[in-house]
Amino acid sequence: MSELMSVLGSVLFNIFVGDMDSWTECTLNKFAGDTKLCGVVDTLNGREAIQRDLDRLERWAHVNIMKFNKAKYKVLHLRWDNPKHVYRLGDKWIERSPEEKDLELLVD
Numbered sequence: 001m002s003e004l005m006s007v008l009g010s011v012l013f014n015i016f017v018g019d020m021d022s023w024t025e026c027t028l029n030k031f032a033g034d035t036k037l038c039g040v041v042d043t044l045n046g047r048e049a050i051q052r053d054l055d056r057l058e059r060w061a062h063v064n065i066m067k068f069n070k071a072k073y074k075v076l077h078l079r080w081d082n083p084k085h086v087y088r089l090g091d092k093w094i095e096r097s098p099e100e101k102d103l104e105l106l107v108d
Helices: 001-014 046-063
Strands: 028-033 032-040 101-102 105-107
Touching: 032 046
Parallel strands: none
Antiparallel strands: 028 032, 101 105
């Protein structure tokens, strides 16, 4: 029975957050309760698109009475020539990280 509840909980969660990426400009990945926003930031427009999506995610969470776990926010800048812009979600600036573990793989 607990396996059924676990699967049912995951299905219901995915239904609940199903519309979260219908309006994003960048790529939004959702998996097992994690949400990752990804985009190319080789121009100022790319940086602004990511910030607009973060603002939309914050509004979506407010409307749906949901909170993101702000302790888990991280910005991972890839490539040596990345301009390393700073971003915020709501009123909190998102911390940079040199590497992150994703699905048991270390990404740096």
